Amino acid sequence: RALLSPPAGALRALRGLAAGPEMHFGFQSVTEEERRERIYQVFESVAKKYDVMNDSMTLGIHRVWKDILMHKMNPSPGTLLLDVAGGTGDIAFRFINYVRSVRERQLQRKLKHHQNLSWQEIFESYQKDKFNSLGDSQVVVCDINREMLKVGKQKAQHLGYSEGLSWVLGNAEELPFDDDKFDVYTIAFGIRNVTRIDLALQEAYRVLKPGGRFLCLEFSHVSNPLLSRLYDLYSFQVIPVLGEVIAGDWKSYQYLVESIRRFPPQEELKAMIEDAGFFKVDYENLNFGIVAIHSGFKL
Amino acid sequence: EEEEEVEGWHQLYPGHIPTSPLQKALLAAGSAVMALYDPYRHDMVAVLGETTGCLALPNLRDKMKNHPEGYRILQERPRIRLSTLDMARLQGLPDGSLGREYVRFLEDNKVSPDTRMPPKFVDDEELAYVIQRYREVHDLMHTLLGMPTNMLGEVVVKWFEAIQTGLPMCVLGAAFGPVRLSTRKLQVLATELVPWAIRSGLNASCVLNVYYEQRWEQPVESLREELGIFSPP
Numbered sequence: 001r002a003l004l005s006p007p008a009g010a011l012r013a014l015r016g017l018a019a020g021p022e023m024h025f026g027f028q029s030v031t032e033e034e035r036r037e038r039i040y041q042v043f044e045s046v047a048k049k050y051d052v053m054n055d056s057m058t059l060g061i062h063r064v065w066k067d068i069l070m071h072k073m074n075p076s077p078g079t080l081l082l083d084v085a086g087g088t089g090d091i092a093f094r095f096i097n098y099v100r101s102v103r104e105r106q107l108q109r110k111l112k113h114h115q116n117l118s119w120q121e122i123f124e125s126y127q128k129d130k131f132n133s134l135g136d137s138q139v140v141v142c143d144i145n146r147e148m149l150k151v152g153k154q155k156a157q158h159l160g161y162s163e164g165l166s167w168v169l170g171n172a173e174e175l176p177f178d179d180d181k182f183d184v185y186t187i188a189f190g191i192r193n194v195t196r197i198d199l200a201l202q203e204a205y206r207v208l209k210p211g212g213r214f215l216c217l218e219f220s221h222v223s224n225p226l227l228s229r230l231y232d233l234y235s236f237q238v239i240p241v242l243g244e245v246i247a248g249d250w251k252s253y254q255y256l257v258e259s260i261r262r263f264p265p266q267e268e269l270k271a272m273i274e275d276a277g278f279f280k281v282d283y284e285n286l287n288f289g290i291v292a293i294h295s296g297f298k299l
Numbered sequence: 300e301e302e303e304e305v306e307g308w309h310q311l312y313p314g315h316i317p318t319s320p321l322q323k324a325l326l327a328a329g330s331a332v333m334a335l336y337d338p339y340r341h342d343m344v345a346v347l348g349e350t351t352g353c354l355a356l357p358n359l360r361d362k363m364k365n366h367p368e369g370y371r372i373l374q375e376r377p378r379i380r381l382s383t384l385d386m387a388r389l390q391g392l393p394d395g396s397l398g399r400e401y402v403r404f405l406e407d408n409k410v411s412p413d414t415r416m417p418p419k420f421v422d423d424e425e426l427a428y429v430i431q432r433y434r435e436v437h438d439l440m441h442t443l444l445g446m447p448t449n450m451l452g453e454v455v456v457k458w459f460e461a462i463q464t465g466l467p468m469c470v471l472g473a474a475f476g477p478v479r480l481s482t483r484k485l486q487v488l489a490t491e492l493v494p495w496a497i498r499s500g501l502n503a504s505c506v507l508n509v510y511y512e513q514r515w516e517q518p519v520e521s522l523r524e525e526l527g528i529f530s531p532p
Contacts, residue, residue: 237319237321237322237325238325240322241322241325241326241329242329244326244329244330244346245326245329245330245332245333245343245346246333248340248342250316250419251316
């Protein structure tokens with residue numbers, strides 16, 4: 001498991017000759033293929049402890065960030081959502097909860113208007129609608145990593161989610177879906193791990209219906225200097241330790257904090273999203289830029 | 300870019316993860332808590348040993364350097380692994396010999412010398428070997444002390460090792476290990492086993508100064524006498 005190797009210009013030059021352009025893996029320099037492989041291995045090894053680690057690292061705040069994403073999306077029943085890099089299902093489950101509660105309120109309002117019906121008729125209409133508690137909303141969870149999907153499916157079973165939920169193995173850079181299919185595309189804490197972000201954005205554009213929305217939740221850059229220093233201290237000193245103690249895996253979490261530093265900042269990501277063809281691209285900083293939600297529309 | 304990421308480039312031995320003093324402190328605290336919370340996390344016990352051994356390890360290394368056999372061990376760096384041990388030969392040795400009893404211990408308790416964690420957080424290559432040697436010799440401690448690998452046996456060995464090595468991890472293990480034992484076992488521990496382990500530990504010469512790989516034929520009794528370990532109760 002030689003995740004750390006001594007810097008050797010000669011070695012790098014040789015690899016450069018061998019295969020493809022240089023990329024970053026955290027703070028190391030690797031080829032595209034190597035980067036994909038290493039990232040796959042990182043998530044394979046963290047999959048089982050992924051949720052526990054998220055809670056520990058962010059002190060549970062990641063749940064709030066995901067809730068905010070869902071509120072921003074504000075999906076109505078009947079929405080078809082594609083959640084890419086959705087691994088353990090956090091966004092998917094929130095989506096289902098959200099549309100279910102919106103649907104319930106819809107039904108309640110409907111019932112209010114039907115108060116002049118007979119008991120029998122009210123009962124029958126309620127029964128009919130109950131079998132459509134999601135209002136035909138659907139979410140497809142797509143992830144490149146089998147282990148993450150496995151954990152996600154187990155969670156779904158454990159928590160009782162089944163209706164309106166599908167799990168697909170796929171690559172964000174080359175989605176196994178047809179054009180103009182989805183109402184919303186989300187990628188939460190996943191785009192950072194994609195090797196060719198431009199391709200992922202193009203694919204997002206392709207599979208969205210006209211009028212569809214792109215939403216990206218990702219770690220971003222903190223501009224406030226004091227906060228930035230504290231954040232760095234926490235990231236580099238505490239997070240790998242948490243990884244070792246909780247998951248027995250220092251290196252994957254070292255990779256995590258390095259990859260966050262390497263990821264394009266807010267404005268740069270905005271430009272990339274615009275390049276893919278999206279309009280009305282905007283971003284919202286959460287917690288001073290520790291996390292940002294980027295949004296765009298396909299017109 | 301930050302300065303911290305350069306840490307990764309100062310690897311002193313394969314598997315080495317350089318850490319700042321703050322990280323070591325956090326690791327020590329975290330691993331201690333986790334080891335108590337989940338006793339099956341042997342990796343946490345290992346990490347605790349590495350992050351707290353900064354005084355005890357150089358001490359041990361010096362004891363080894365100043366002893367002819369220990370010095371040879373530091374030079375030759377022998378490793379106890381299934382690939383380096385001739386199991387068939389050891390099994391063929393007479394009963395009561397170190398080799399035969401060691402293999403018997405491994406079989407009875409269904410353990411293997413290959414499950415020892417390699418060091419990660421020791422920032423000195425020689426000290427990393429010392430702690431590695433300590434880990435690999437642990438099973439031989441069980442054999443010499445005649446203790447099985449259940450909780451009781453492990454605690455007794457930890458008391459012995461705590462006296463012998465001074466490693467804080469051993470001291471903590473010796474002090475907190477008994478927490479999970481039944482009262483009956485605690486009684487036996489307190490009245491017979493621990494006093495014996497302490498006496499033996501104090502009386503015996505440094506167990507890391509023994510080139511075990513060259514003494515497989517030696518009877519266990521004779522090695523005990525030579526070292527100064529009293530017969531187990």
